[in-house]
Amino acid sequence: MANILIVEARFYEHLNDLLLAGARAAIDAAGHIHETVTVPGALEIPGAVALASESGRYDAYVAIGVVIRGETYHFEIVAGESARGLMALTMDGLAIGNGILTVENEAQALTRARPDEKDKGGEAAKAALAMLALRDRFG
Ligand SMILES: Nc1c(NC[C@H](O)[C@H](O)[C@H](O)CO)[nH]c(=O)[nH]c1=O
């Protein structure tokens, strides 16, 4: 049984609740356990994963968040840098699924967050478990 850490950036409460439901359902269905920690925004997710990985308590990580474009360039920074940070951690050997939505508006986010629609939270959890299985295979 693996211990999965879900790191959520709780910028949009109602959207995160949907993503979390999908991620938790996927982990439960696979027979694993999970914990959840909350950070202010997507930019803090990679750092939280890095800090958690130093504990040695978790087998894989699921990043959950929603980045919706506003008026400024900040969207590119938040979306791009959170993804880049997670990719760097993946290349360091951590099993991570990226469920950070980067969208133009709330309607796009809702469709992707709902477990009974695109279920990006569940998809990210399954990706993390797939990477964990790969690491175990190559370990
Ligand atoms: N605009 C969004 C943010 N912005 C906040 C940053 O992620 C970060 O917390 C801040 O810059 C302090 O370091 N975060 C999201 O998750 N979603 C957004 O739409």
Ligand SMILES: CC(=O)[C@@H](O)COP(=O)(O)O
């Ligand atoms: C993704 C963001 O950082 C964005 O929500 C911030 O909005 P704005 O660009 O209008 O400041």
